[in-house]
Amino acid sequence: MSVPSLKRIRQVPRHLLVCEKGHARHPRSRHAAHVWDHAYNCRVSFLIPECGLLPEVLKSTIADFGEYYLVRNLSVHELVSHEFIDAFVKKGSCYALTYNTKIDQDNTAALLPNAITIDLTDSSFHPDSKKHNRVLWALKDKKPLEFDILLAWYHTGAEESTVMSYFSKHQIQALKPKITFSTIRDLQCPVLDSNELEGKPEESCSTEELFEWLGAVWNQVSLDNKSSSFLSTYCCPQPNTVVEKAFLCTITGFIIPEKITQLLEQLCCYFGEPKLAYWLTLTVHGFADSPVSWRESEHGFHKGGENLYNFVIFRNLDYWLQMAVGSYDDCPP
Amino acid sequence: VGAALPVDVLTYEEKTVSAILRVISSGLVRLWSALTLLGFYQNRRCAFRVLQTSPFLLALAGNSRDLVL
Numbered sequence: 492m493s494v495p496s497l498k499r500i501r502q503v504p505r506h507l508l509v510c511e512k513g514h515a516r517h518p519r520s521r522h523a524a525h526v527w528d529h530a531y532n533c534r535v536s537f538l539i540p541e542c543g544l545l546p547e548v549l550k551s552t553i554a555d556f557g558e559y560y561l562v563r564n565l566s567v568h569e570l571v572s573h574e575f576i577d578a579f580v581k582k583g584s585c586y587a588l589t590y591n592t593k594i595d596q597d598n599t600a601a602l603l604p605n606a607i608t609i610d611l612t613d614s615s616f617h618p619d620s621k622k623h624n625r626v627l628w629a630l631k632d633k634k635p636l637e638f639d640i641l642l643a644w645y646h647t648g649a650e651e652s653t654v655m656s657y658f659s660k661h662q663i664q665a666l667k668p669k670i671t672f673s674t675i676r677d678l679q680c681p682v683l684d685s686n687e688l689e690g691k692p693e694e695s696c697s698t699e700e701l702f703e704w705l706g707a708v709w710n711q712v713s714l715d716n717k718s719s720s721f722l723s724t725y726c727c728p729q730p731n732t733v734v735e736k737a738f739l740c741t742i743t744g745f746i747i748p749e750k751i752t753q754l755l756e757q758l759c760c761y762f763g764e765p766k767l768a769y770w771l772t773l774t775v776h777g778f779a780d781s782p783v784s785w786r787e788s789e790h791g792f793h794k795g796g797e798n799l800y801n802f803v804i805f806r807n808l809d810y811w812l813q814m815a816v817g818s819y820d821d822c823p824p
Numbered sequence: 825v826g827a828a829l830p831v832d833v834l835t836y837e838e839k840t841v842s843a844i845l846r847v848i849s850s851g852l853v854r855l856w857s858a859l860t861l862l863g864f865y866q867n868r869r870c871a872f873r874v875l876q877t878s879p880f881l882l883a884l885a886g887n888s889r890d891l892v893l
Contacts, residue, residue: 503849506879534886561893590893666893706881710844712834723832725846743891776886795876797883815880 504793504818510698512688515759515808522802522810523752526775528785528824529800530603531588532746534776536709537758540680541767542738545672552757556668559643559745560654561590563662566637567600568630573618578657580604583646586747589638594780595792598636601782604645641745668744678737679714679727680704683770685809693730698803700728702813705772705801708739734768751775755802762806773802784820791819829854834881842875844884852877 513520539545569575570587579585584604592599616623630636644654655665681696681704690697696704704727707714714727758773777784779796790798795817803811814823832846847855859872876887 501850501853503852504879508880533888533891536885593889664893703881706883706885707834709885710835710881712844712881723834723846724830725832725834743886774882774885776883776888778888780888795878795883796888797878797880799880799883799886801882815883817878 506797506815506817507820507822508699508702508813508815509823510688510811510813512685512809512811515804515810522755522812525785525800525812525814525824526752526755527748529748529775529777529798530586530783531601531778531781532748532751532775533778534741534743535746535751535754535773536739536741536775537754537771537773538705538708539738539761539768539771540678540734541736542771543674543736545738545740546761549754549757549761552754553670553740553742555753556670556742556744556746556750557643557645558652558665558667559641559747560658561664561666562640562642562658564637565640565658565661566631566635568627568635570600570602570640571623571626571630573623575657578653579644582648583644584747584749586643586645586745588641588745588778588781590641591639592780593792594782594790594796598638599780599782600636600638600640603783603787643745643747645747645749666744668742668746671741673739675708675737675739676735678708678734679731680734680737681728682730682732683803683805685770685803685805685807685811688811695730696728698811698813701803701811702801702815704728705774709774746775755804758802758804759808762804762808766806768806770803770805773804775800784816785814785823788821788823789819791817793818831855844881846881849879 513522515522585602586604587602589599644652655663681701683701684695687695688698690700707725712725716723716726755773758771777798779792781790784790784798797815797817798820800812800814816823829847829851834844834846836843856874862872863869876884878884
C-alpha cells in the first residue's frame with residue numbers, strides 16, 4: 492500500500508467546536524442572537540445540578556412550547572403563494588422544513604422567517620411581478636416538488652392559529668413536543684470556573700471536558716470507570732464534585748427559536764434566588780437534514796449532520812456558549 | 825484493531841443490541857473497516873451496522889433521523 496493511501500486512512504473529517512464567553516445581562520451579549528439564528532431545532536434539553544423539583548415557572552414555560560404541524564404531500568409552490576404569505580409570513584415568524592428527507596440523498600426545502608433566498612416579504616415579489624411568476628413557474632411546472640413538511644408559526648397577535656384551517660385540504664396533524672423529565676442521583680459533575688475556559692489544573696475543568704461530560708450524561712455513559720478498565724477508560728474529568736441529585740428535561744419535536752429564547756431567559760432567572768447549583772446547562776440539537784445551520788450558512792451531512800449548541804449558565808449569569816458543526820458546515824457565527 | 829488501537833465501549837444496551845464506541849479520530853476509518861469486515865464471532869454469523877458517528881459524544885444524544893411522527 493502506498494504512503495498517500497495510508498495517510499488517507501488516518502485523515503479525520505473536519506469538524507468545529509467554537510466557544511464564547513459572555514454575561515447574560517450585558518447589553519452587547521450575543522447569547523440571544525445565536526439562539527435566534529439557529530432556526531431548526533429537534534431537541535432541547537437542560538440539566539440542573541442540585542435540583543430535585545422543577546420550579547413552577549419553568550414547568551409552565553415548557554408547557555407553553557406550543558404546537559407544530561406536519562402537512563403531508565404539500566407542494567413547495569404553496570409556500571410562496573400570496574395567500575400563504577399574507578396569512579402567515581407577514582403576520583409572524585413562519586418556519587418550515589421538509590420531514591423525512593435526507594439532505595445527502597434527497598431534495599430538501601426549508602422556509603426561514605426572514606426568507607432571504609427568495610424574499611417573500613420583498614415589495615417586488617407581488618402577484619403580477621416577473622420575479623413572482625418566474626418562481627412559481629419554477630416550483631410548479633419546471634420542477635414540481637412535493638414533501639411532507641414540518642411547520643411552525645409564531646405570532647404575537649391575539650388571533651388563534653389558523654394553520655389547521657388553512658391547510659384543511661391537505662392531511663395535516665397538529666403535534667405537541669414530547670417532554671420527558673428525569674432525576675439522576677449522586678452525579679459526578681465537573682468543577683467549573685466561568686473565567687477559565689481552558690480549565691486550570693486541580694481547580695477547574697475546560698469547556699471541551701464539560702462538553703464531553705455532558706455527552707456522557709445524556710448518553711448514560713458510566714462515569715465511574717477506572718482509567719485501567721478493559722471496557723472503557725472514560726471517567727468524569729477532574730476536579731469534580733458529587734451532587735446529590737440533578738434534574739434533567741428533554742423536549743423533542745420541531746422547536747422554534749422563540750420558545751428556546753423564553754426557556755433560556757427563565758433558566759437565567761433560576762439563579763434569581765439563592766441556589767445550591769453553581770451552573771446549569773441548556774443543549775439544543777439542530778436537525779441533521781436542515782439545509783442551513785446558523786442564519787443562511789449552508790449545512791451538510793458528511794458522516795453526521797451535527798449542528799448543536801450548548802449553554803452553560805453560571806450563578807453569576809456568566810455563560811459559556813459552545814457551538815459544534817460537522818464537515819460540510821461553515822464556522823458558526 | 826482493539827489491540828493496536830484503543831477502543832472504549834462507552835455503553836451497551838442488550839435490548840437493542842447496540843453500543844456506543846469511542847476511538848481516537850485518526851482511528852475512525854480502521855475501526856469502521858474492521859467492524860464492516862467482521863462477519864463471524866465465535867463461529868456465529870454477525871454484522872455490524874453503524875447508526876451514527878460524530879466527533880462529539882453530545883451529538884449522539886439527539887438524532888433527528890430518529891424522529892418518528
